[in-house]
Amino acid sequence: MSLGFVMLCHEALDRAAQVARHWSERGCPIVIHVDARASAHDYDAFREALSDRDNILFCRRFRCEWGRFSLVQSAQAASEMMLKNFPDVRHVFLASGSCLPLRPVDELVCYLGAHAQTDFIESATTKDVPWTTGGLDRERFTLRFPFSWKRQRRLFDGYVRLQRRLNLRRRIPEGVTPHMGSQWWCLTRETLEAILSHPRRTEFDRYFARVWIPDESYFQSLVRLVSDRVESRSLTLSKFDFQGKPHVFYDDHLQLLRRSDCFVARKAWPRAERLYAAFLSGEHDAANRAEPHPGKIDRIFSKATERRTSGRAGLYMTGRFPRKNHDNRLTAARxxxxxxxxxxxxxxxxxxxxxxxxxxxxxxxxxxxxxxxxxxxxxxxxxxxxxxxxxxxxxxxxxxxxxxxxxxxxxxxxxxxxxxxxxxxxxxxxxxxxxxxxxxxxxxxxxxxxxxxxxxxxxxxxxxxxxxxxxxxxxxxxxxxxxxxxxxxxxxxxxxxxxxxxxxxxxxxxxxxxxxxxxxxxxxxxxxxxxxxxxxxxxxxxxxxxxxxxxxxxx
The missing domain is CATH 3.40.50 (Rossmann fold)
Incomplete structure (x- = not known):
């Protein structure tokens, strides 16, 4: 099989097991990383549920935290195990435990076969895109971030202010141009091996270990050093709201997800029974050769963001009272x-x-x-x-x-x-x-x-x-x-x-x-x-x- 999946899991392990089995039964090897914060009981039950599948492996566990280098380490460890144990894999697809396959594996394999030398990873420089929401863009690469944004917020903010006041700046490794993009990628074996075995990997890891949210910049930056066939887009449908938080897909998003023509969606609600039943049943329409096109549903998400931030003109609710002087009509009609x-x-x-x-x-x-x-x-x-x-x-x-x-x-x-x-x-x-x-x-x-x-x-x-x-x-x-x-x-x-x-x-x-x-x-x-x-x-x-x-x- 030419396609392998690396899965990063931390909760709803029963659903992750269901998705892993779906891919495994269709001939795709899986390497799973489970957050070390997950309980031993849940982890053992997870492994036991998949113990009959010989093409599913579990890698070394790291204690993962949002915005920290541990998320990169988990992807590195799982990818190294994938490359070592499954020499026939030509593309490695990074997914999360909350990802849901939207199209048959055969269609994804066919698509990657037609793009055999292409790396699919969202990768753009910070000066070219306004993606960062409520955070840092260029400074995330030039300041140091030894403290957790979630657990040590006062230390995090205080240290950022101190570095600004003292005009402290980090040296970006020579030859590296910082790029950012979605964490979820699909890389060729050659590119992934080049990144993981790069002679300067120790230097890169030491640098990115103090970058803020490195899982959105480590592979996205280094892929530019080793690959000249980068398609700057993700094959995973992942939408974010105006606060930078990922949208969660529920049962009533079924038809919306089908219209996207994407191969995988993140992130599905663990109790969305209808979604999991529809997409993991193995029953699909005739072969779909359509190009993944999340733009088909972008209008709906843009409308949802507008409705969430501005509401409907002239409608005032206790759940979302409009901000004073917000640029919106104060009433509903003339x-x-x-x-x-x-x-x-x-x-x-x-x-x-x-x-x-x-x-x-x-x-x-x-x-x-x-x-x-x-x-x-x-x-x-x-x-x-x-x-x-x-x-x-x-x-x-x-x-x-x-x-x-x-x-x-x-x-x-x-x-x-x-x-x-x-x-x-x-x-x-x-x-x-x-x-x-x-x-x-x-x-x-x-x-x-x-x-x-x-x-x-x-x-x-x-x-x-x-x-x-x-x-x-x-x-x-x-x-x-x-x-x-x-x-x-x-x-x-x-x-x-x-x-x-x-x-x-x-x-x-x-x-x-x-x-x-x-x-x-x-x-x-x-x-x-x-x-x-x-x-x-x-x-x-x-x-x-x-x-x-x-x-x-x-x-």
């Missing part, structure tokens, strides 16, 4: 905010619903209650109009409303009287369309008939609130689509802003509105503004409003 229009135009929400096809609410964040469309006390998703419940977390109230009504665009009125928190929230949301008329808060004060002393204090308060809100709307970091008019500009020419609202907020083909909403009677409003000025309160956000409204501005 919506429209009207500021000031409801104060100037009677029945404005009804006009919006008729002309733009939106679900038009009143002031959702009014102090008294949430004014849902149609006066409903409870809206989609069991959202209550109770102001106290809403104001416990008003931003989440808005995101829930948008999430619960996906497929129907919502709109609502907003102003300085309302709960202020949403006014800091929706300017950061790319889904928001904001149409703002500044100073319109003065109209309800003008028509309220309250004592002037109260109106003057309230006008100053509302103007201060709106001015702060306008700073959020005009901030360069604002992601909402914002249109702003002063009240004086709108009163002078109301048709233009209303046409803009109809065109930009409408769900249907934009047309000039057949009707316009009725503006409130502003007779005497100019005198009211002058009275505010005389009292020392300057309503500058209203704009240059004339003493009397122009004729025809109150249709």
């Amino acid at each position: 919506y429209v905010v009207f500021e000031g229009f409801g104060d100037l135009f009677a029945g404005f929400p009804d006009w919006v619903q008729r002309s733009a096809g939106l679900r038009a609410h009143g002031h959702l964040f009014a102090p008294e209650r949430a004014e849902f469309a149609g006066g409903l006390p409870v809206f989609s998703g069991a959202l209550s109009d109770n102001a106290r419940l809403r104001d416990y977390n008003p931003e989440m109230f808005l995101t829930n409303l948008i999430w619960n009504t996906r497929g129907e665009r919502q709109s609502f009125l907003f102003g300085p009287r309302d709960t202020p928190a949403p006014g800091r929230f929706f300017p950061r949301d790319p889904n928001a369309d904001v149409f703002c008329v500044t100073g319109a808060w003065a109209v309800p004060l003008f028509t309220s008939k309250r004592p002037f002393t109260d109106l003057r204090a309230e006008a100053a308060r509302l103007q201060k609130i709106e001015n702060a809100h306008l700073a959020d709307l005009r901030n360069p970091a604002t992601k909402a689509r914002v249109r702003i008019w002063t009240m004086a500009d709108l009163v002078e020419n109301p048709a233009e802003p209303l046409r803009t609202v109809s065109e930009e907020a409408s769900l249907t083909v934009a047309q000039n509105p057949a009707e316009v909403p009725k503006m409130v009677d502003l007779t005497g409003f100019g005198a009211f503004l002058q009275q505010l000025r005389n009292a020392g309160m300057h309503p500058y956000l209203i704009g240059d409003f004339p003493g009397d409204p122009p004729n025809g501005t109150s249709p």
Whole structure:
């Protein structure tokens, strides 16, 4: 047989025995390394389960630890035994105890026969690929790492800082260019012998013994010294998440693994009964000569990573609350905010619903209650109009409303009287369309008939609130689509802003509105503004409003 397997095992030894037997029964010799940390009972049971197979051997055991040279030593010891005891082996395939064969051994043997002089090992220089996640890249080769990252984290980090401070650097062995890649490789006999019997092996081993995570760089670097037929890819399907941790394959990944056309996958869940039954049954489709193509499923893994890190736009869960200011849409769908229009135009929400096809609410964040469309006390998703419940977390109230009504665009009125928190929230949301008329808060004060002393204090308060809100709307970091008019500009020419609202907020083909909403009677409003000025309160956000409204501005 031209193919032999080296297996590195440390847990779930019953599954490793099942895979080893599968390969052994198909004529492939196996050399197994079992982590010295595994119990004597489990190790003895493992050996006993495979004692009837004369082409399965066990090598010297090392106590292995992630990121340490012991993982390289285990691969070296098992490979040396493979080369010594099985002279007919032409390719050596490194696998783990959690690896699962996805295609028949005969197909792998045929594939390697067609690439008889090729070494399959992922091998790339650190400057060319951004693979390292949350760790060191070039420094892992120039600093010393005598301490365990997992067991001695404080010593590990402290020693790294000390070496940086003292500008200590290691000398990389002459002729060696550090490369990195997947731990799982398939090398020709000639290449593996050249690495293990290299005259400078002692020097290389001494150097890599203090490299961080040497199992991803030892063979990957040395293969470049001894081989000129390197195919920089692994024949093992091994996927990693955004934290650098390997993906685990479960029963529901069965069809996904079949589509990959890869020969081996790592790592399979030990209790994935359906996976092991399907791939170790010996029953396979007709010969598959397809090239291994993990790229077929890369899109799915990329989507999973995006979903894991960013979630779904507008969906907030207790299990994964989005990071603040993360570059993602804060809500699930587009919506429209009207500021000031409801104060100037009677029945404005009804006009919006008729002309733009939106679900038009009143002031959702009014102090008294949430004014849902149609006066409903409870809206989609069991959202209550109770102001106290809403104001416990008003931003989440808005995101829930948008999430619960996906497929129907919502709109609502907003102003300085309302709960202020949403006014800091929706300017950061790319889904928001904001149409703002500044100073319109003065109209309800003008028509309220309250004592002037109260109106003057309230006008100053509302103007201060709106001015702060306008700073959020005009901030360069604002992601909402914002249109702003002063009240004086709108009163002078109301048709233009209303046409803009109809065109930009409408769900249907934009047309000039057949009707316009009725503006409130502003007779005497100019005198009211002058009275505010005389009292020392300057309503500058209203704009240059004339003493009397122009004729025809109150249709």
